Amino acid sequence: MEAPAAATRHVLFLNWRDTRNPEGGGSEVYVERIAAELVRRGHRATLLCATHTAGAAEETTADGVRILRRGGRHTVYLRAALVYLAGAVGLGPLSRRHGGRPDLLVDVGNGLPFLSALYARRPVIALVHHVHREQWPVVLGHWLARFGWWVESWLAPRVYRRCQYVTVSAATRRELATLGVDPERVAVVHNGTPDMSVGPVPRSPRPSLVVLGRLVPHKQVEVALRAVAELAGELPGLTLTVAGQGWWESQLREVAAELGITDRVRFTGFVSDVEKRELLASAWVALTPSLKEGWGLTIVEAGAVGTPTVAFRGAGGVEEALVHGETGLLADDVEDFVAQVRRLLTDDAYRSAMGDAARRHAGRFTWPVSGEKFAALVSRAANVPAYAPVEQVERSYGLTP
Template sequence: MREQTVLLLNWRDTTNPEGGGSERCVEEVARGLAAMGWSVTILCAAYPGSPREARRHDVRYLYRGSKVTVYLCGLLYTLLHRPARVIDVQNGLPFFTRLVRRTGVVVLVHHVHEEQWQVVYPGWKGRLGWWLESRVAPRLYSDCRYVTVSSASRDELQALGVDGARIDVIHNGTDPAPPRQVPQASVPTVVCVGRIVPHKQVEHAVDAIAEARKVLPDARLLVVGSGWWEDSLREYVTSRGLQDAVEFRGHVSEADKHAAYDEAWVLALPSLKEGWGLVVGEAAAHGVPTVAYRSAGGPTESVQHDATGVLVDTEAEFSTAILSLLQDESHRRRLSAGALASAGNFTWSATVNGFDRVLTGSAAGAVPAVDAEEPASDDADRPLKI
């Protein structure tokens, strides 16, 4: 029987200092597929101090190229090694594997990046990135299956011209919370967990704490995570005179991250866009409700409005909702109970099973098999003519 090989191409992994929730999703899928008998390889960008190769949980990791050249490295590896299946993870840009493969390619999109391009790359670079994502990619992969993590992201893909019949929605899972390590903070505490980059808009959480402290002078914000925008965020905190109210905990261990959830009263998720929002489920497992933007997309499913958290439309509403939850203990406890009750609704095993069905062609649409032992002239590895 031919070995089931699958290559996942992602711009980075969770050991990368810039790794985040989308990388966690990819690795959970890879780990689960390996446990099911797939031979799994992840190729991602190298970073200072990274190995060239590693193995974790029966998954082979290859670190190649930079955050830019990793796309060329992934394309060449796909052409030369010819795995049976390829999961092309499109974080704004795809790996263009459809240029060298006719079948066996699945595109994973966490969310569409329209708003983020100009935030991260103002000017022509952002316009070029959005053109590649919105115009080139949907045409290049027009006959491939897509996987995304929420109905909101599916709708965004359809708006770009991706055939809805080719899109499978597979939600992210949530890990059970470990036993409580520390008691809930005695003072009003908001936590913000994730990469510190402009489109996460952590400044909105800082502004919310500034407003809250007008009524609750002991209110504080825990910022858990790191990223290239951290110096700018620290400057913003200083400009608002909130150094004693905002605590930067940096890139922490899993145990310390869960300890921060233990302390928190509310999770702030002010992101411009989220495909799903892994932190929502993580916080819910600790009984911590979330405040997020409705326009972010994924949180409209990961957060049940007024049951497990609050969805808002404007920055003013964001601050008001956080203050309201910090002040209103009965409302906060009701949402906390709802969050805790919902925490087991999404599991990684269900996520992995969904990907396995897509890869084996037993989901809504087939992903044709590619036999790695067939000659190189096989149509599966013939470059697409465009």
């Protein structure tokens, strides 16, 4: 059967959350921006994700992308399969009268994938932002962590053994190789840098730090709090803004109180895009103490407004979002992290030069370029029949002579 024309392809994204979800983050931004770029190129795009309590409708459209919300935090995976299979027999929101079944699926694995290659008789692209090896034991108890890691490290590579992979950094591609995924089958499509246009926003008159992101354990915001506590004596006016929301916030507030820095730390909760830009633009230094990031979107967002970042070496894609010694600094451990923050806060010329370089670096990454790369992968993957013999898949992806 001849593949549909590029302009008529329908791409279904399966992701656990959308950007309107209170727990949504950088991976959700990536999915929706890429989906919107595909729409701009003539494709149709549908995102199926979990429902949430933010008052979002079961079905809506944003930037031309149709968004279906089904199931909850743990049931969205099953609901996705049921919605797809219902569409296969002409029922539900993927039936012919609602736009028809997809020509290709993009299965987003945030630790747990949707395993759609088991039931979707369509080509599947497996999108993996990063490998969660270190995060499972931090987020879950011992036995659940072991199960999650088994799914991610053993089951998923076998389920998607005939699929094209996409990730957002070379670091994740290397980690996927340790799970048995051939690097030649993994394409790197970076995040674009969001529009960070902002009016004249002066830097704060006194030393200031900002952390932006979800407040969950593996983001390690405690490291930022410790940096403030250790540097407060040297920099009396030092403050930290923690922008974002999450279930770990109460614990972080307790840590700030224990360290005696409650008066120096401001928790903003959710911030709008405009507020985010202003916070990043006014801060002296941005901090990304996360245990692991697929890319490090907040690093390039800060860089786009001339703010350098301190992050941890070996934390995944942050080593590509940030160029050590040019656009920010990478630390080897918590003590080194504090030392790198001190270095940037106390050397005005060094910090300013690094901010200028960070702005140039962030400008290299655009969503149109990323969208073009992803669209090429969609076209190639859509021409590989589902359940094709391994040899045919390898030839299609250029893995054999």
